[in-house]
Amino acid sequence: MEFTPVIGLEVHAQLKTRTKIFCSCSTAFGAPPNTHTCPVCLGMPGVLPVLNKKVVDYTIKMALATHCTVQAESRFARKNYFYPDLPKGYQISQYELPIATDGYLDIEVGGSSLRIGITRIHMEEDAGKLIHDPDRPFSRVDLNRTGVPLMEIVSEPDIRSPEAAGEYLRQLRAILRYLDISDGNMEEGSFRCDANVSIMPEGSSAFGTRAEVKNLNSFKHVEKAIYYEMARQKEILLDGGQVVQETRLWQPDNGRTVSMRGKEDAHDYRYFPDPDLLPLVIDPDWIECMRAQMPELPADRQVRYMKDYGLSSDDARVLTGSRELADYFEACLSEFDQPKTIANWVMGDLLGLLNARGLDIIDSPVSPTSLTGLLKLLDAEVISGKIAKTVFEAMAETGQPPETIVEKKGLVQVSDASAIDPIVDGIIADHPDEVERYRSGQKKLISFFVGQVMKQTKGKANPKVVNEILEKKLG
Ligand code: ADP
Ligand code: MG
Ligand code: ZN
Numbered sequence: 001m002e003f004t005p006v007i008g009l010e011v012h013a014q015l016k017t018r019t020k021i022f023c024s025c026s027t028a029f030g031a032p033p034n035t036h037t038c039p040v041c042l043g044m045p046g047v048l049p050v051l052n053k054k055v056v057d058y059t060i061k062m063a064l065a066t067h068c069t070v071q072a073e074s075r076f077a078r079k080n081y082f083y084p085d086l087p088k089g090y091q092i093s094q095y096e097l098p099i100a101t102d103g104y105l106d107i108e109v110g111g112s113s114l115r116i117g118i119t120r121i122h123m124e125e126d127a128g129k130l131i132h133d134p135d136r137p138f139s140r141v142d143l144n145r146t147g148v149p150l151m152e153i154v155s156e157p158d159i160r161s162p163e164a165a166g167e168y169l170r171q172l173r174a175i176l177r178y179l180d181i182s183d184g185n186m187e188e189g190s191f192r193c194d195a196n197v198s199i200m201p202e203g204s205s206a207f208g209t210r211a212e213v214k215n216l217n218s219f220k221h222v223e224k225a226i227y228y229e230m231a232r233q234k235e236i237l238l239d240g241g242q243v244v245q246e247t248r249l250w251q252p253d254n255g256r257t258v259s260m261r262g263k264e265d266a267h268d269y270r271y272f273p274d275p276d277l278l279p280l281v282i283d284p285d286w287i288e289c290m291r292a293q294m295p296e297l298p299a300d301r302q303v304r305y306m307k308d309y310g311l312s313s314d315d316a317r318v319l320t321g322s323r324e325l326a327d328y329f330e331a332c333l334s335e336f337d338q339p340k341t342i343a344n345w346v347m348g349d350l351l352g353l354l355n356a357r358g359l360d361i362i363d364s365p366v367s368p369t370s371l372t373g374l375l376k377l378l379d380a381e382v383i384s385g386k387i388a389k390t391v392f393e394a395m396a397e398t399g400q401p402p403e404t405i406v407e408k409k410g411l412v413q414v415s416d417a418s419a420i421d422p423i424v425d426g427i428i429a430d431h432p433d434e435v436e437r438y439r440s441g442q443k444k445l446i447s448f449f450v451g452q453v454m455k456q457t458k459g460k461a462n463p464k465v466v467n468e469i470l471e472k473k474l475g
Contacts, residue, residue: 005229006198009195011155015058016182017054043087062181063103064294066121066153068120073280074097079124091127095122099282109164116155157196173191177323178323195226196212199230212248213248332368370395391411424453424469434449
């Protein structure tokens with residue numbers, strides 16, 4: 001019996017505001033423990049929270065980017081629970097009336113387009129950080145992170161494969177970064193995801209019981225954890241058992257999930273409207289003001305690349321995958337007007353190089369000016385295609401401009417027939433058998449002769465000229 005997974009994702013994105021959500025403490029990362037704190041974020045009695053307007057600005061932008069309805073009135077609520085990283089004993093969040101609802105995100109998986117519903121987006125505060133020291137009989141707490149603004153984005157259970165889950169997350173993160181409202185860094189925890197996973201028999205439409213998986217700190221792990229859950233739940237069901245609704249912890253070291261706690265129900269938290277905060281009223285002007293500030297988003301940029309530059313949808317999607325990569329591509333275009341050539345080099349050689357070295361595009365050792373300089377030399381037939389690869393590698397190694405490398409290493413292409421003629425003559429004289437076979441009809445042998453010339457000229461001969469001379473002489 002085959003099963004289909006049903007997946008819904010809850011994403012927490014840390015917002016890049018200068019100060020916290022309800023006080024003016026700094027959100028800067030890396031300060032000594034407990035130095036970015038004040039009575040408000042420490043939860044002292046009698047203090048009053050004041051909402052940071054930027055948090056609302058950013059959330060409205062995200063809501064617009066994901067086609068959500070921004071609610072004219074929303075509310076903050078207290079989510080009550082006890083834990084040492086939460087000094088107030090409750091987290092200020094939004095519950096019954098979130099700021100945005102009913103949106104969607106279109107993603108592409110395996111060549112087809114999928115629309116993933118977004119149930120809601122709400123704002124909340126982050127908790128502190130517990131530091132467990134294995135050598136000591138106690139833990140410590142750093143409250144610098146307490147009150148840092150988070151945006152939670154909850155998807156509908158519309159996702160049907162681990163790959164689609166990964167793609168949804170990548171899209172979401174790309175949008176956050178295009179909007180410049182979150183770093184979206186999973187490894188560093190500014191972009192966190194809980195995956196809700198259930199399975200149902202193929203063809204069925206009745207959802208099974210879900211497990212919620214936490215501690216997913218990379219895209220790879222999200223996909224792996226979902227695969228693991230699918231297999232685990234399938235085994236239970238085939239054994240005649242029942243999946244328990246619970247929260248499970250992903251263990252990256254052994255690639256398994258383990259039960260963490262029974263799933264708490266909403267009523268366990270005793271949510272109630274926070275009496276210290278007024279209802280949040282957003283008038284249409286505020287929304288329009290945010291709309292006017294929206295940058296071009298990845299989906300629009302992709303369409304523009306297809307329309308204006310004639311790129312395929314796959315190429316356009318890769319290039320617009322991050323704002324920095326798209327900016328790099330456009331910087332190249334402003335210096336060299338051949339979109340397809342640039343796209344091929346950026347996606348092939350450049351991304352290959354960055355992957356191999358584990359670098360981001362902003363740290364690329366080859367600048368747009370260097371790359372387009374190389375393409376110009378190639379276009380003007382100063383260097384051959386083969387030599388271009390060598391020059392590219394040298395640019396990556398040394399950071400030198402292509403012109404310098406070509407000159408220093410003497411890589412200029414030889415197109416002068418009088419220089420190539422004698423080499424061709426020599427090769428013809430050395431290979432009487434091949435010449436014989438060529439003349440008796442094995443025309444494919446031309447590439448053998450071209451190869452010989454290239455070998456002798458160390459790839460510098462102009463292949464077009466070589467071909468012409470060979471054809472003439474072999475006749
Ligand atoms: P909670 O806040 O208690 O985790 P929510 O109702 O907010 O619960 O749902 C959390 C997530 O679980 C949502 O992303 C939703 O799409 C997903 N979900 C709901 N039912 C299922 C199911 N049967 N299988 C997989 N995911 C589900
Ligand atoms: Mg949840
Ligand atoms: Zn504070």
